[in-house]
Amino acid sequence: MTVMTVGSEFRGGTAGREQAGAAAAQLALLAALWATVGLDTVGWLAGTAYAAGTWALLAAGLRRAGRRSLGPADHVTLARAVLVGGVTAMVAGGVAYGTPLLTGLTTVALVLDAVDGKVARRTGTASALGARFDMEVDAFLILVLSARLAMTLGPWVLVIGAMRYAFVAAAWVLPWLNAALPPSFARKTVAALQGIVLLVACSGIVPVGVAAALTVFALASLVWSFGRDVLWLWRHRPAPRADLTVAADAAERTPELVGSAPAGRAS
Structure with missing residues (x-):
C-alpha cells in the first residue's frame, strides 16, 4: 500500500510532467x-532506448529520494541528457566522422556541464541525486564519444569510456572501492579533459595523428x-574483521601502550 501511494504521488507530482516534457524534447x-x-x-x-x-532510472532515483520534482540544476542536467540522447x-x-551537428550537440552538452553545478550552488539546491544524475550523464557521453572515435582510431579508445563502468563493476566484488574519496581538483580536471579531448578528436578539425596523440594523453591521465x-x-580500506578483534583484545590487555601510540599510526 505504501509503495502504491509513493508511486501515485510521484506520478501526480511535477517530476512526471518534467520527464514527459524531456521525453517529448528527445523525440x-x-x-x-x-x-x-x-x-x-x-x-x-x-x-529511444x-x-x-534514462527516464526510468531517474524516476527510480526520485522515488528513493522521496522527491516529487527536479531542482533548477537538475533541469539543466535533464537538458544535457536530451542532447546526449541525440x-x-x-x-x-x-553518422559521418566530423559531422558539424554532432560536434555542436556535444559542445553544448559539455558547456552545460559547467553550468548545472553553479546553478545548484547558487540556488542552494545541491543534492546527492543531482550529483549522481550529472555524473551518469557525463559518463555515458564519454562512453558514446569513445565509441565514435574507436571507429577511426581503433578499439583501444573504448578503454576511456569503459573505465568508470569497470570501476563500478569492481566495486561489487571489492566493497572498499565504494568508500567516499576526498575532493580533488586533479580528478575534476582529468574528468573534464576527457570530454574536451574526445570532442576535438571526433570533430575532425585536427589531423588523425594529432587526434590519436591527444587521445593517448587523455587515456594516460585517466x-x-x-x-x-x-x-x-x-x-584506507577497513581492516579485516579478525584484525579488528585482535586489536580490540590487545587494547584491553595493554591500555597504556595503546594510549601512548602516535596518532594516525597503524600498528
Missing part, C-alpha cells in the same frame, strides 16, 4: 536529426587518476 530532437542528417532506424532505436532507460543516436546510426584513487582507497 523532437530525433525527428530533427532524421530530417537533417538522415538518422536511420538504428539511430532511432538507440536514441537511451531516453527510456549524440547517442547519431553515433549508433553511423589511468593515472583512477590508479591514484584506487591506491588511496586501498590504503
